Amino acid sequence: MADLRTTFAGIQSPNPFWLASGPPTNTYGQVAKAFDEGWGGAVWKTIGEPIINVFSRYGSVDLGATRMMGFNNIELISDRPIADNLKEIAEVKRNYPKHACVASLMVETKREAWHEMVKQTQDTGADGIELNFGCPHGMSERGMGSAVGQVPDYTCQIVEWVKEVATIPVIVKLTPNVTDITYIARAAVKGGADALSLINTINSIVGVDLATFEPQPSVAGKSSHGGYCGPAVKPIALHLVSAVAGDPKVTVPVSGIGGIASWRDAAEFIALGAGTLQVCTAVMHYGFRIIEDLIDGLSNWMDERGHRTIADIRGRALPRVAKWEDLDLNYHLLAHIDQDKCIKCELCWTACEDGAHQAIRRLPRNNGGPVVEIIEEACVGCNLCAAVCPVQDCITMRQIPNDFPAVTWKEYAAGKGKLAPRSDQFHTATWSSRHV
Amino acid sequence: MRPRWQAPVREQPAVLSDDQLERNFADIAPPLTNDYALLEANKCLFCHDAPCTLACPTHIDVPAFIKKIASGNLRGSARVILEANPFGHSCARACPVEVLCEGACVLNDRDEQPIKIALLQRHATDYVLEHKLKLFEPGAPTGRTVAIVGAGPAGLSCARELRRFGHAVTVFESKSQPGGLNTYGIAEYKLKADVALAEVQDILDLGVELRTGVTVESIEELLTEYDAVFVGVGLGSTKRLGIPGEDLTGVIDALTFIEHLKTHPYRDTKVGQRVVVIGAGNTAIDAVTQAKRLGAATATIVYRRGEADMPCYHYEYELAKRDGCGFRFQAAPQRIVSNGNGAAAGVAVRTPQGNEVIPCDMVIVAIGQGERDELAIPRDHPKVFVGGDCANGGAEIVNAAAEGVQAAKQIHERLTNG
Numbered sequence: 063m064a065d066l067r068t069t070f071a072g073i074q075s076p077n078p079f080w081l082a083s084g085p086p087t088n089t090y091g092q093v094a095k096a097f098d099e100g101w102g103g104a105v106w107k108t109i110g111e112p113i114i115n116v117f118s119r120y121g122s123v124d125l126g127a128t129r130m131m132g133f134n135n136i137e138l139i140s141d142r143p144i145a146d147n148l149k150e151i152a153e154v155k156r157n158y159p160k161h162a163c164v165a166s167l168m169v170e171t172k173r174e175a176w177h178e179m180v181k182q183t184q185d186t187g188a189d190g191i192e193l194n195f196g197c198p199h200g201m202s203e204r205g206m207g208s209a210v211g212q213v214p215d216y217t218c219q220i221v222e223w224v225k226e227v228a229t230i231p232v233i234v235k236l237t238p239n240v241t242d243i244t245y246i247a248r249a250a251v252k253g254g255a256d257a258l259s260l261i262n263t264i265n266s267i268v269g270v271d272l273a274t275f276e277p278q279p280s281v282a283g284k285s286s287h288g289g290y291c292g293p294a295v296k297p298i299a300l301h302l303v304s305a306v307a308g309d310p311k312v313t314v315p316v317s318g319i320g321g322i323a324s325w326r327d328a329a330e331f332i333a334l335g336a337g338t339l340q341v342c343t344a345v346m347h348y349g350f351r352i353i354e355d356l357i358d359g360l361s362n363w364m365d366e367r368g369h370r371t372i373a374d375i376r377g378r379a380l381p382r383v384a385k386w387e388d389l390d391l392n393y394h395l396l397a398h399i400d401q402d403k404c405i406k407c408e409l410c411w412t413a414c415e416d417g418a419h420q421a422i423r424r425l426p427r428n429n430g431g432p433v434v435e436i437i438e439e440a441c442v443g444c445n446l447c448a449a450v451c452p453v454q455d456c457i458t459m460r461q462i463p464n465d466f467p468a469v470t471w472k473e474y475a476a477g478k479g480k481l482a483p484r485s486d487q488f489h490t491a492t493w494s495s496r497h498v
Numbered sequence: 499m500r501p502r503w504q505a506p507v508r509e510q511p512a513v514l515s516d517d518q519l520e521r522n523f524a525d526i527a528p529p530l531t532n533d534y535a536l537l538e539a540n541k542c543l544f545c546h547d548a549p550c551t552l553a554c555p556t557h558i559d560v561p562a563f564i565k566k567i568a569s570g571n572l573r574g575s576a577r578v579i580l581e582a583n584p585f586g587h588s589c590a591r592a593c594p595v596e597v598l599c600e601g602a603c604v605l606n607d608r609d610e611q612p613i614k615i616a617l618l619q620r621h622a623t624d625y626v627l628e629h630k631l632k633l634f635e636p637g638a639p640t641g642r643t644v645a646i647v648g649a650g651p652a653g654l655s656c657a658r659e660l661r662r663f664g665h666a667v668t669v670f671e672s673k674s675q676p677g678g679l680n681t682y683g684i685a686e687y688k689l690k691a692d693v694a695l696a697e698v699q700d701i702l703d704l705g706v707e708l709r710t711g712v713t714v715e716s717i718e719e720l721l722t723e724y725d726a727v728f729v730g731v732g733l734g735s736t737k738r739l740g741i742p743g744e745d746l747t748g749v750i751d752a753l754t755f756i757e758h759l760k761t762h763p764y765r766d767t768k769v770g771q772r773v774v775v776i777g778a779g780n781t782a783i784d785a786v787t788q789a790k791r792l793g794a795a796t797a798t799i800v801y802r803r804g805e806a807d808m809p810c811y812h813y814e815y816e817l818a819k820r821d822g823c824g825f826r827f828q829a830a831p832q833r834i835v836s837n838g839n840g841a842a843a844g845v846a847v848r849t850p851q852g853n854e855v856i857p858c859d860m861v862i863v864a865i866g867q868g869e870r871d872e873l874a875i876p877r878d879h880p881k882v883f884v885g886g887d888c889a890n891g892g893a894e895i896v897n898a899a900a901e902g903v904q905a906a907k908q909i910h911e912r913l914t915n916g
Binding site: 127 | 533536537539540543544545546547548549552568604605607608
């Protein structure tokens with residue numbers, strides 16, 4: 063079995079799966095239960111001066127009949143006394159010494175306040191500190207959370223204050239609600255951060271009640287923008303993790319957060335540079351028990367592919383994240399339909415016809431044979447038909463070999479390299495593919 | 499979804515309680531919950547040029563109505579259904595979807611269950627009934643008049659479309675209630691008369707004049723009064739066996755049996771202890787299952803040919819077997835045996851093994867309906883249009899609806915352009 067043990071900025075855990083700071087890490091009981099069920103670490107629900115929450119806190123986005131495809135919250139940091147949280151963190155560390163327990167902190171922007179909070183936290187025996195510079199709602203109105211994380215200078219300054227007294231690793235949690243996250247990441251590193259974690263939630267309004275026109279989640283008829291998370295945000299998180307982990311100026315490890323619900327998600331985050339993975343929404347949806355397949359699936363996949371440790375796979379996809387101008391223009395694809403698998407829904411046709419390049423021809427339904435076929439001279443290999451096809455491996459994209467060496471846009475624009483010939487039909491869909 | 503009804507275990511079901519009868523005749527395909535409907539609607543692939551739509555005689559745009567369920571637009575969904583098929587309510591309950599839309603669903607080719615189109619159609623159309631929505635309006639009056647003979651699905655489909663075109667419509671119906679076989683002849687566990695009548699009422703509300711209890715004897719006479727006539731009189735009564743004993747007490751034809759069941763409290767329909775149904779079409783299945791559900795100890799189909807020759811749909815055969823009905827194949831009825839007091843006591847049959855008597859105390863004859871010979875239909879008359887069972891020889895509600903709608907277009911064309 064693959065070795066899932068992880069050392070992240072010096073923090074050790076039996077596996078890379080940590081609970082992200084949030085409702086599942088609010089109490090000793092929850093964290094202890096999670097560790098009993100197999101979680102490798104937990105970042106405590108953000109501690110600070112106790113707040114008062116509103117009663118309606120979460121909004122959900124369903125996709126068809128699938129619940130919680132996206133999720134948001136207007137909940138604030140912990141509403142429990144600082145002393146209670148710290149006492150319970152100490153208890154977790156006493157009873158679960160081999161698991162990672164990291165305290166998430168949010169304090170008003172005063173040097174002394176940060177010093178005091180960091181010192182108290184270290185006394186618990188916590189393995190690390192995560193600075194919550196990311197929450198986009200509520201706390202940001204009070205000058206904390208993303209209000210700090212959106213300004214590189216503030217980020218750097220507070221990290222410096224924390225590092226003045228910190229004796230344990232300091233992780234800075236980044237907000238995605240910025241134009242270029244790498245600026246913030248570099249500022250945190252400059253301030254002395256030992257690691258980064260991302261993404262925090264994305265600013266959002268999840269919906270409007272059409273009977274009352276109340277935005278959701280409604281609090282006595284009104285709502286506020288909240289932090290968006292869940293499976294819907296994974297692609298955004300993958301991009302930002304790759305941008306930060308792949309930034310040569312970011313020299314510290316990165317913990318990946320954002321829509322992780324399965325071992326596949328986890329493997330993708332690791333491949334794009336994540337050293338640990340933080341999960342919240344999936345646990346809020348299905349409970350701590352999801353850890354079993356996160357570990358089992360990741361481990362089986364690693365065994366099958368011959369990867370022995372997390373370090374073996376970490377960042378493996380990063381060198382393949384390129385600028386568009388460095389992509390090969392002479393790599394040509396053509397869609398291929400396996401007619402034996404085709405169930406004749408014609409979704410590929412309607413998608414290509416209306417949404418792409420009119421490169422699929424319809425044939426009469428009653429002819430007993432295929433009902434769709436690729437017009438090869440018109441197909442630009444865009445993947446749309448394969449994406450909409452409801453049958454696995456029915457439409458595949460096949461490379462059309464040519465004798466031309468690879469040429470990138472950068473090279474081609476500079477007068478170097480030759481483009482392989484392309485069909486003159488690509489941009490002149492003047493024929494009609496409506497053959498029925 | 500499993501049928502709620504299960505065969506009684508007892509061999510001697512004296513008289514069933516009213517509760518048991520209610521359960522036995524409860525909807526065999528209960529409505530979907532909102533959650534289930536949403537789940538099912540979202541499974542639909544939204545095929546282009548969809549095979550389900552092509553398979554429907556009325557060409558309901560099935561993917562369109564299902565996507566509207568998924569989007570929460572039930573009114574719009576029902577409109578798509580009822581626009582194409584004025585009998586969308588009853589078709590949702592009684593259509594042989596296994597051989598039509600659901601049989602054509604592409605998911606069958608993915609080795610999956612097809613989308614539950616009938617139940618989704620019911621989900622959308624029930625919404626209209628529950629909320630008493632009026633989805634259609636009569637057209638501006640044209641001054642033209644059309645007589646329709648027969649208030650079944652064909653005639654009333656034609657009537658609805660003609661009213662939407664603005665023509666005045668008078669429907670003549672010999673029975674006391676409109677709806678034709680929807681009201682009187684569909685198995686009770688599929689379609690109840692109240693739904694059939696509510697569906698009809700929606701059409702009548704467009705301003706259709708209905709004259710019930712009137713038997714039209716001459717189409718020619720109507721032509722002197724109306725600009726066009728649509729004939730949708732259905733088929734005639736059940737054919738006779740033509741064997742001795744057919745008039746014994748306890749021998750009844752299937753349509754009369756089912757009609758009685760559907761127009762009386764369940765306990766008032768007499769059923770034998772041992773029932774034999776002669777015939778193996780879909781009506782025979784309706785008769786044998788309902789006899790069983792009324793409390794017959796045994797209910798057996800007696801059919802002169804083999805299992806593979808049965809004209810009923812395969813799923814109807816499966817239903818009858820699940821209901822605990824018996825089947826005697828290769829058994830050709832020769833005569834109905836009397837008990838000596840004028841009542842049926844058995845059916846004498848010839849089988850490949852020899853002659854025998856199948857004992858019973860009730861015989862239901864279900865060997866198909868005859869033509870309506872009593873009414874001469876001038877089929878070649880330019881102002882006479884024909885649809886439904888009397889035109890197609892006996893088919894489904896959906897065929898009758900399609901033909902009624904089609905005839906209305908032809909009549910409109912004729913009345914408009916001469």
